[in-house]
Amino acid sequence: MSLGPYTSFIVTSYALVGAVVLILIFSIAIDYRRQKERLRELDASGVIRRSGRSAADIQ
Amino acid sequence: MTLIDLANPTRFLTLTTRLLPWLAAVTAALLLIGLYQSAMAPDDYQQGATVKIMFIHVPNAWLSMFVWGVMSLAALGTLVWRHPLADVAAKAAAPIGAAFTFLALVTGSLWGRPMWGTYWEWDARLTSVLILFLMYLGLIALWRAVEDPSRAARAAAILTLVGAINLPIIKFSVDWWNTLHQPASVMRMGGSSLDRAFLIPLLVMAVAFSLLFVTLHLAAMRNEILRRRVRSLQMMQASQRAA
Numbered sequence: 220m221s222l223g224p225y226t227s228f229i230v231t232s233y234a235l236v237g238a239v240v241l242i243l244i245f246s247i248a249i250d251y252r253r254q255k256e257r258l259r260e261l262d263a264s265g266v267i268r269r270s271g272r273s274a275a276d277i278q
Numbered sequence: 279m280t281l282i283d284l285a286n287p288t289r290f291l292t293l294t295t296r297l298l299p300w301l302a303a304v305t306a307a308l309l310l311i312g313l314y315q316s317a318m319a320p321d322d323y324q325q326g327a328t329v330k331i332m333f334i335h336v337p338n339a340w341l342s343m344f345v346w347g348v349m350s351l352a353a354l355g356t357l358v359w360r361h362p363l364a365d366v367a368a369k370a371a372a373p374i375g376a377a378f379t380f381l382a383l384v385t386g387s388l389w390g391r392p393m394w395g396t397y398w399e400w401d402a403r404l405t406s407v408l409i410l411f412l413m414y415l416g417l418i419a420l421w422r423a424v425e426d427p428s429r430a431a432r433a434a435a436i437l438t439l440v441g442a443i444n445l446p447i448i449k450f451s452v453d454w455w456n457t458l459h460q461p462a463s464v465m466r467m468g469g470s471s472l473d474r475a476f477l478i479p480l481l482v483m484a485v486a487f488s489l490l491f492v493t494l495h496l497a498a499m500r501n502e503i504l505r506r507r508v509r510s511l512q513m514m515q516a517s518q519r520a521a
Contacts, residue, residue, distance in 0.1 A: 222327040225392045232331045232385045236338070239377050240490065247497045254504035261511045266518075268511065 301493040308486035315479035331389040337487035339382040345375030350442040353435035365431035370498035376414035402451035403459035413441045
């Protein structure tokens, strides 16, 4: 597959989209782990939700 | 489970946790198919291989507007029904919409340089999309500046609805003004002007990116619900200590 004289423009576009999508995915995944960790810490400190369920119970 | 049941954050979390792995798998599969079809698509007789940039530029451009549309509906939910999940949906969508808009601008610029001879032109389409990007950044800054989510929600909802005025301007800018950007070639009266060899990969990529948005949005909404739970539990803990 030859991309002709504008290979750098095409490859840069795809690489940039891939990089930004990966950054989005990882930032959301890291944020999820961070929130679960905070809830676990609150659970360990004895805080209970108004419903009576554990703070770390996300379902 | 009815739609009303999903308005309960706890039920929403249960459904999201079940749904996300399946959505992610379908999205990944569609993206792979779309990328393969994009790679195999023939060169355009005028643009050559640079037409391949279209397969990622157009879905990102569509989503940049679609996400603001979703946020506008959520803004109505915040202002009219005052439902907490509506603000969660809008806040979670903003960074994703900003990323899609950024990608639409940059890939458009990288497509424009070889085709138009310039990376940037202050024409109506490009400028209105740049304004959309700046509005996304402004909204994100607003949510971050106000600590209390319920106070930020109302201001953000009003700003979102005001910003929705920009959506028809973006869509019809190529018809209303003489722009360097080409007019609509897929969603237009009389059907698409694209050949099937380009249209099919483009539609597959558009569906794949739309599913990517749904997946990321649901995951980001789950994070936001948990963040608000953390905040309310921390406040409860602080008040218990004070007592």
